[in-house]
Amino acid sequence: MGVTEKKAKDRKYKRILLKLSGEELMGDGDFGIDPKVLDKMALEIGQLVGIGVQVGLVIGGGNLFRGKALSEAGLDRVAGDHMGMLATVMNALAMRDALERANISSRVMSAIPMSGIVDHYDRRQAVRCLANNEVLIFAAGTGNPFFTTDSAASLRGIEIEADIVLKATKVDGVYTADPMKDPAAVMYDRLSYDEVLDKKLGVMDLTSICLVRDHGMPVRVFRMSKAGALLNIVVGDNEGTLIEE
Numbered sequence: 491m492g493v494t495e496k497k498a499k500d501r502k503y504k505r506i507l508l509k510l511s512g513e514e515l516m517g518d519g520d521f522g523i524d525p526k527v528l529d530k531m532a533l534e535i536g537q538l539v540g541i542g543v544q545v546g547l548v549i550g551g552g553n554l555f556r557g558k559a560l561s562e563a564g565l566d567r568v569a570g571d572h573m574g575m576l577a578t579v580m581n582a583l584a585m586r587d588a589l590e591r592a593n594i595s596s597r598v599m600s601a602i603p604m605s606g607i608v609d610h611y612d613r614r615q616a617v618r619c620l621a622n623n624e625v626l627i628f629a630a631g632t633g634n635p636f637f638t639t640d641s642a643a644s645l646r647g648i649e650i651e652a653d654i655v656l657k658a659t660k661v662d663g664v665y666t667a668d669p670m671k672d673p674a675a676v677m678y679d680r681l682s683y684d685e686v687l688d689k690k691l692g693v694m695d696l697t698s699i700c701l702v703r704d705h706g707m708p709v710r711v712f713r714m715s716k717a718g719a720l721l722n723i724v725v726g727d728n729e730g731t732l733i734e735e
């Protein structure tokens with residue numbers, strides 16, 4: 491049996507919602523998109539599709555604009571959040587382009603209508619696309635200001651009845667404190683939703699954790715740049731931190 495056949499046989503999840511950090515798309519830069527990073531991500535997503543996993547994607551916008559940072563710089567908060575959501579559409583277009591270059595069938599659905607550029611989000615249509623093995627990129631977050639793409643990932647994951655939300659980030663998992671700021675922080679293997687909320691662990695915003703808790707949706711946080719981590723997770727390996735009941 492070949493490696494791909496073995497992985498397909500061992501597949502633990504049939505449908506996932508993968509949340510990618512916008513900041514990851516910058517690569518070594520300070521702003522924008524590095525196409526090499528997108529190509530690498532597209533290949534990893536292609537491996538999942540190859541073993542029969544249905545993939546919904548939410549991409550953040552932190553490599554371009556965040557409403558909170560724009561409002562701190564003097565813009566109106568709602569205008570800044572609209573800019574942040576449009577940034578996620580740009581990232582989605584770049585990812586669709588990378589997936590197409592890798593011959594992976596994909597589609598973008600935006601929470602904000604953008605006729606002629608991307609499809610408008612429609613849940614029933616989304617489920618049909620996923621069942622048809624198209625990678626579906628959910629853009630423009632929830633479509634509402636004062637939310638984040640973590641909340642969009644929880645929301646879309648619940649709506650499409652994903653088996654799990656996978657949060658791909660720059661750190662290995664959820665720690666006792668932000669590991670970028672506290673070198674003594676220790677990583678958890680597993681946490682309950684209430685522990686994340688009670689300890690105010692900052693890896694995902696608390697609204698998104700409340701949503702997954704209320705709907706019993708498990709979340710795994712892991713480092714995207716770790717080679718093979720994504721594939722390992724979908725065959726049931728313990729990468730990063732699992733958040734569940």
Ligand SMILES: Nc1ncnc2c1ncn2[C@@H]1O[C@H](COP(=O)(O)OP(=O)(O)OP(=O)(O)O)[C@@H](O)[C@H]1O
Nearest residue numbers: 511512513550551552659664665667668670692693
């Ligand atoms: N307790 C914690 N455990 C792990 N990471 C934490 C914790 N507290 C804060 N963080 C930080 O949360 C960050 C999550 O970053 P990530 O870029 O994935 O999120 P994001 O804001 O949703 O993404 P983006 O806006 O770039 O799309 C990590 O890089 C880490 O520094």
Ligand SMILES: O=c1ccn([C@@H]2O[C@H](COP(=O)(O)O)[C@@H](O)[C@H]2O)c(=O)[nH]1
Nearest residue numbers: 550551557571574575631632637638639
């Ligand atoms: O539902 C949403 C999702 C996002 N936003 C705005 O977009 C930026 C970028 O998203 P990140 O999750 O920070 O990567 C976010 O900061 C918000 O300004 C939104 O308003 N609503």
